Amino acid sequence: MSTAVVTIAHGRHEHLARQRASLALGDRLPGLTVVVAMDDDPPVPDLPGVETRVLHLPADPRGLPLARARNTGVAEAVRLGAEALVLLDVDLLAGPGLVAAYADVVAREPAGLWSGPVTYLPPAPAGGYDLGALERLDDPHPARPAPAPGELEHDASPDLFWSLSFATSATTWERIGGFCEDYVGYGGEDTDFARLAVARGVPLGWVGSARGFHQHHPTQDPPRQHLDDVLRNGALFRRRWGWWPMTGWLEAFEAEGLVVRAGDGWARA
Numbered sequence: 001m002s003t004a005v006v007t008i009a010h011g012r013h014e015h016l017a018r019q020r021a022s023l024a025l026g027d028r029l030p031g032l033t034v035v036v037a038m039d040d041d042p043p044v045p046d047l048p049g050v051e052t053r054v055l056h057l058p059a060d061p062r063g064l065p066l067a068r069a070r071n072t073g074v075a076e077a078v079r080l081g082a083e084a085l086v087l088l089d090v091d092l093l094a095g096p097g098l099v100a101a102y103a104d105v106v107a108r109e110p111a112g113l114w115s116g117p118v119t120y121l122p123p124a125p126a127g128g129y130d131l132g133a134l135e136r137l138d139d140p141h142p143a144r145p146a147p148a149p150g151e152l153e154h155d156a157s158p159d160l161f162w163s164l165s166f167a168t169s170a171t172t173w174e175r176i177g178g179f180c181e182d183y184v185g186y187g188g189e190d191t192d193f194a195r196l197a198v199a200r201g202v203p204l205g206w207v208g209s210a211r212g213f214h215q216h217h218p219t220q221d222p223p224r225q226h227l228d229d230v231l232r233n234g235a236l237f238r239r240r241w242g243w244w245p246m247t248g249w250l251e252a253f254e255a256e257g258l259v260v261r262a263g264d265g266w267a268r269a
Contacts, residue, residue, distance in 0.1 A: 087163065
């Protein structure tokens with residue numbers, strides 16, 4: 001089964017370079033990598049023996065077109081013959097078994113949508129992370145399932161799906177229909193994607209051997225820099241599914257006086 005790794009990126013050029021270096025150290029190389037650069041032209045290091053395509057998307061005036069970028073990258077991978085699709089955010093370092101684990105589970109159970117445990121790393125030390133020793137840092141995020149290496153978890157909650165590391169078959173991607181491109185900017189599009197999967201009869205699961213490691217970068221909690229995106233995308237999700245996602249962030253914004261409740265939703269204060 002031909003496997004492609006699709007990465008969407010904007011800035012964070014060093015993170016992209018490290019991700020590609022981590023893929024090069026994997027137990028199994030993908031047959032293809034596709035990098036979709038949003039309003040950017042990053043250097044994309046070669047992976048010896050792996051075909052690489054770099055695509056470019058302009059920015060949307062409202063924010064980065066994350067959903068459209070993922071769809072664009074997958075469309076290119078499928079056009080080039082990929083059967084197993086692995087999607088990674090630019091911050092994600094691949095553990096040595098990630099590509100092989102995803103490719104194997106997609107080959108065995110191609111009807112599923114699969115995620116892998118992710119460890120959030122501390123800031124990189126001088127000289128960067130030791131990519132050959134990532135497994136020593138393994139400490140998966142406690143808010144998500146984390147089956148042991150070699151184990152699978154079936155019938156997973158769609159509310160726990162995340163887009164920073166997941167895989168599925170090209171056939172199942174087509175069944176789901178890809179990400180809804182009405183979402184622009186940060187938040188909501190991955191929760192929507194998981195709901196689409198459930199609505200179309202696609203089971204979700206977790207792959208213990210598909211270990212990933214999230215590179216540290218500065219952030220805000222709650223993500224104030226994405227306030228308008230969260231409100232806009234949350235309202236879109238509410239229209240599509242009948243309830244508001246990201247309520248933890250919205251309540252934190254409310255506590256800071258940034259938003260107020262407005263009818264059955266939220267608005268800027």
